[in-house]
Amino acid sequence: MQRDLVERARKGDHDAFAELAGAAISRLDSAAWLMLRDVEQAKDAVQNALVRAWRDLPTLRDPDRFDAWVHRLLVNACIDEARRTRRHRLDVELTELDTPSMPDPVSSIADRDQLERGFLRLDPELRAVIVLHHYLDLPVPAVAAILGIPLGTAKSRLHRALGLMRAALDADARVRTDLVEGRLT
Amino acid sequence: MTSNERFEQTMSSWLREDGAFRVADHLDEVLAVTSETRQRPAWSSLERWLPVDTTFRPRLFNAPRLNQVLLVAALLIALLGLLLLAVGSQRQRLPEPFGPARNGIFVMSRDGVLYAIDPTTSQRTALALGEGFDFSPTFSRDGTRFLFLRSDGPLTEPAILTMMVANADGSDLHAVTPPTESLDWFDWSPDGTRIAYVAKGQLWVADPRGGRPLMLPDAKPAHFPTWLPPDGKEIVYRLEATHPTVMAIRPDGTGRHPISVTRANNGYDFQGIGVSPDGTKVTFTRWSTAVADVDRNGWLPRVYAMDVETGKEMPFPTASGTGQVGIAYSPDGTLVAYARIHREGAFQLVVANADGSGNERTLGEKKPCKPDGSNIDATWVFTPDGTALVVRYGNDDSAATHLLPLDGSPSSILLEAGRFEFADVQRRAP
Numbered sequence: 001m002q003r004d005l006v007e008r009a010r011k012g013d014h015d016a017f018a019e020l021a022g023a024a025i026s027r028l029d030s031a032a033w034l035m036l037r038d039v040e041q042a043k044d045a046v047q048n049a050l051v052r053a054w055r056d057l058p059t060l061r062d063p064d065r066f067d068a069w070v071h072r073l074l075v076n077a078c079i080d081e082a083r084r085t086r087r088h089r090l091d092v093e094l095t096e097l098d099t100p101s102m103p104d105p106v107s108s109i110a111d112r113d114q115l116e117r118g119f120l121r122l123d124p125e126l127r128a129v130i131v132l133h134h135y136l137d138l139p140v141p142a143v144a145a146i147l148g149i150p151l152g153t154a155k156s157r158l159h160r161a162l163g164l165m166r167a168a169l170d171a172d173a174r175v176r177t178d179l180v181e182g183r184l185t
Numbered sequence: 186m187t188s189n190e191r192f193e194q195t196m197s198s199w200l201r202e203d204g205a206f207r208v209a210d211h212l213d214e215v216l217a218v219t220s221e222t223r224q225r226p227a228w229s230s231l232e233r234w235l236p237v238d239t240t241f242r243p244r245l246f247n248a249p250r251l252n253q254v255l256l257v258a259a260l261l262i263a264l265l266g267l268l269l270l271a272v273g274s275q276r277q278r279l280p281e282p283f284g285p286a287r288n289g290i291f292v293m294s295r296d297g298v299l300y301a302i303d304p305t306t307s308q309r310t311a312l313a314l315g316e317g318f319d320f321s322p323t324f325s326r327d328g329t330r331f332l333f334l335r336s337d338g339p340l341t342e343p344a345i346l347t348m349m350v351a352n353a354d355g356s357d358l359h360a361v362t363p364p365t366e367s368l369d370w371f372d373w374s375p376d377g378t379r380i381a382y383v384a385k386g387q388l389w390v391a392d393p394r395g396g397r398p399l400m401l402p403d404a405k406p407a408h409f410p411t412w413l414p415p416d417g418k419e420i421v422y423r424l425e426a427t428h429p430t431v432m433a434i435r436p437d438g439t440g441r442h443p444i445s446v447t448r449a450n451n452g453y454d455f456q457g458i459g460v461s462p463d464g465t466k467v468t469f470t471r472w473s474t475a476v477a478d479v480d481r482n483g484w485l486p487r488v489y490a491m492d493v494e495t496g497k498e499m500p501f502p503t504a505s506g507t508g509q510v511g512i513a514y515s516p517d518g519t520l521v522a523y524a525r526i527h528r529e530g531a532f533q534l535v536v537a538n539a540d541g542s543g544n545e546r547t548l549g550e551k552k553p554c555k556p557d558g559s560n561i562d563a564t565w566v567f568t569p570d571g572t573a574l575v576v577r578y579g580n581d582d583s584a585a586t587h588l589l590p591l592d593g594s595p596s597s598i599l600l601e602a603g604r605f606e607f608a609d610v611q612r613r614a615p
Contacts, residue, residue, distance in 0.1 A: 012224055018216050025212050030204035047215050054219040061386070080557075115199045134193065135200040145427060148451030166192060 006063035009054070017057070020066070021050050027136070028074050034135055035078040035127045037120060045077040052077070071136070072146045075128045082124035118168030126161035133158055223582075278614040282326040282375035283414045283462040285516040286569040289328050289611025290353070293586070294320035295603035299333060301355070302600075309600070312355040319349070320605040325377040328611040329353055330393065332361070332380060334368065343367050348382065350393045353611060361391045362398055372410055375417040379436055381410040388422060390436050401438040409457065413493070414464035421458060421467055429455045431467055431491065446496030456486075457511055461539070462518040466490040470510050472559070486558055488512040488523050490541070502543045508558050514539060516571045520591075524565075526558030527551070534565060534576060536591060548574055548589045549596060569612040581605050 002023075008016035025046065032042035032049075053070050060069055119127060125147075132143045144154035280286040291302040293309075297318035300309040317335040324331045330353060334346045346368040351358040361380065362368065371382035373393075380391045382398075386406035391398040404410075406425035413419045419433040421444065429452065431445035444467060449455060453472035460467055472486040485508030489498045501521070503509055508526035515521070521539045524532045531551045538544050554561045562584075565576040574589045585602040599608065 014216070014220055017219060018212075021215060021219075022212055025209040025215070029209035029211075034200055034204050043211050046209070047211065047218065050215045051218050051222055055222050055224055058224050112199060112203070115196070116203075130196065131200065134197040135204055148427065148453065150428070150448075162189070162193065162196070165196070 002066065003063045006057070006060070006066045010057045010060065010063070017054055021053075024067075024070060025050070028070070031071075031131050031136060032074060032078055034131045035075075035124065036081055037116065038081075041081045042078075045074065045081045048077040048080070049073040068142065068146050071132065071138075072148070075132070075147065078128065079124040082127075114169055115165070118165045121168050122161055122164055126157060126164065129154065129157045130161050130165075279327040279329065280569075280612045280614045282377075282417075283464075283516070285571050285615060286328075286612035287615055288568050288570050289324075289613040291599075291608055291610050292322040292324065292331055292353075293600065293606065293608035294322055294333065295600065295606045297336075297605060299355075312351075314349070314351065314355055314358055318605075321607045323371070323373065323609050324353070324611050325373045325393070326375055326612060327377055328613055330377065331609065331611075332371070332373070332393070335360075337364070348380070348391065350380075359395050361393055361395055362389075370409060372412055372420075374412045374436070375414060379417075381412060381420050381436070383407055383410055383422075386425060388420070388434070390420075399436075399438065401434060401436075403438060403441045404432070404434050407432075411458055411460050413460055414462055416464075421460060423455050423458050423469075427452050431455050431458060431469065433493075444493055444496060445491060447498060459513060461490070461514050462516060465493055466514075467493055468512040468514070468521070470512065472510075485526055485528070486510040488521075490521075490539070499541050501537060501541050502545075509535075510558050510561060511565070513566050515567045516569055520567075520571075522548075522565055522567065522574055524558070524561055524563065526554065526561075528556055530554060530556045532558060532561050532563070534563075534574065534589070536574070546591075548591070549576060549587065552578065569610055575599075575608065575610070577606070577608075579606075 002020070005016045005020050009020055028046045028049065029042060032045045033039065036042045036045060049070065050073075052073050060066065119130070122130070128147065129143055132138045132146060133140060138146070140154050140158065141151055143158070144151045147154060149157070288304055291304060292312075293300050293302060297320065299312045299314060299319050299322055301312055302309045317337050319333050319335050322331045322333040330350055332348055332350045335349050336344060336346055343366050345364045345366055347360050347364050348362040348368065348371065349358060350361050362382070362384075365384045367385045369383045369385075371380055373380055377393065380393055382389055382391060386408070388401045388404035388407040388410055389398045390401065404420075404422060404424075407422040408425055410420050410422040413421050413433065417436070419435055419440070421431065421433050424430045424432045424443075426449075428449040430443050430449065432441060433444050434441040445455065450471065454469075456470040456472055458467060458469050468488065468490050470486050470488050485506075487500060487503065488509040488511070489500050490512070491498045501509060501512070501523070503525070506528045509523045510526060510532075512521050512523040519539055520536050522534060522536050525535045525545070525547070526532050530553060532554045533551045534548045535545045536548060537546070552561075552563065562580045563576060563578050565574050567574055568588075572591060574591065575586060576589055577584050577586045579585055579602060582604060583602050584606045586599045586606060586608055587596050588599055589596045600606070
């Protein structure tokens with residue numbers, strides 16, 4: 001069914017593309033929002049990805065790869081959007097921890113803000129790998145294919161992303177503890 | 186369950202909850218934009234029709250505004266000139282397949298018609314080649330024949346094209362391929378006895394005299410087939426894959442082997458393959474986030490020359506925050522031309538030393554493009570005599586071809602802009 005729609009859209013059928021876009025846009029919108037954490041930027045990224053998909057659809061050689069291809073376009077659009085605002089945010093240098101030096105922060109995660117703060121500190125590429133794997137439930141080889149990186153790189157990128165998230169949560173936990181115990185000056 | 190697994194589970198739950206209630210309310214906006222956006226035909230990509238190093242060559246001057254009488258007279262003179270050229274060329278010395286040559290006549294396509302242009306008078310003559318939408322003329326390296334692509338009737342998608350060959354004067358017109366879907370990228374062999382081309386990712390070798398083309402089954406999926414100078418014993422091409430490779434294969438389909446030794450960073454590596462005139466280097470563009478030395482943010486392309494024997498890659502110097510794309514060698518192999526990409530969203534052509542020693546000189550105006558240089562609507566190549574760069578600015582819908590002299594003298598537009606406008610210059614013996 002989808003293949004038929006893609007074939008028709010490749011030949012310029014707007015209705016077919018509208019059906020494809022309609023079926024995908026909620027998923028793309030959510031993924032873009034998760035990567036960018038900004039409603040307007042997410043909208044722009046989705047729009048850019050879908051417009052580009054329409055424009056370049058005739059160049060897609062394998063219609064069965066439409067979903068993966070659109071995900072790739074979305075990731076690229078999100079990274080572009082993120083870079084556009086990169087200069088306006090404060091980057092915090094994080095060091096990945098091999099083993100937690102504090103009690104496991106996961107057990108104490110009740111605060112979604114903590115996760116969001118940790119997530120926001122990641123580079124767009126690392127956010128993308130997390131969203132593709134942990135939100136869209138794509139296996140790591142599919143993530144690698146979408147991002148155009150070797151499987152080993154995708155694995156290490158995922159590992160690094162999660163490590164940095166944990167480091168960020170650890171740092172947050174330390175600050176909380178210090179605040180509670182009045183050690184911050 | 187380990188703490189890592191618990192953490193990943195927590196992460197997944199958080200993402201699902203956070204993304205679950207988003208309602209996409211802008212589908213109509215997206216569709217409004219796409220309804221106004223033209224699709225890019227698969228067959229009309231500049232990369233497909235304009236091999237930077239081989240098929241796209243010059244075209245000249247603005248045609249002077251003559252009145253009708255003078256124009257008719259000039260056309261007759263030009264026709265006579267072409268006839269004389271055809272007769273005379275059989276007795277003239279032919280140029281070597283590579284190296285500097287004299288500029289001969291120009292052949293160009295515009296709106297489906299082929300024209301011959303005399304560079305000394307700027308007069309153009311429509312070539313009577315029968316019915317069909319004809320475009321992308323390309324001379325053999327000795328300048329005695331040219332090939333072009335023909336669509337019988339309006340161009341459709343996917344395009345069904347036939348490769349045609351004719352003598353330089355337009356005589357002895359014949360087909361060298363059957364009508365072929367997605368015929369794409371082609372190159373004359375150095376001795377002019379074969380033409381390599383790609384159709385639907387399959388590499389073929391055609392005989393310019395006609396007959397059934399030879400399929401090279403080991404060369405698929407392939408792109409950018411280019412004969413390796415000086416003798417054309419091998420065809421270099423890009424093996425299409427998630428991680429492409431630069432490969433070489435003999436024209437009889439045997440002896441396939443890799444040339445590149447570095448693993449491609451991603452599917453965008455090894456774009457726009459070309460060769461140096463002496464056949465020792467293969468040039469290409471990397472388009473990869475892994476090219477960190479161009480820009481810390483990545484996403485800028487960069488051009489390389491790779492040693493055919495060792496696979497060692499040489500980048501060309503560039504300023505921080507700028508990229509490069511689309512490298513072409515001068516006929517004598519001492520210079521290269523590429524586009525410099527500026528992060529603010531512009532590109533400009535640059536000529537530099539081929540040995541990578543720098544000395545970049547800009548040519549022509551800055552033109553807009555995306556900040557990552559991914560949508561440059563231009564192609565360029567040196568004239569056979571190496572004194573100028575011929576640049577097509579635009580796309581298949583509308584393009585104008587400029588002649589940019591390397592000595593800095595004023596540039597000229599060769600002909601008014603048209604659809605499917607392509608040009609090539611005949612090489613003649615020095």
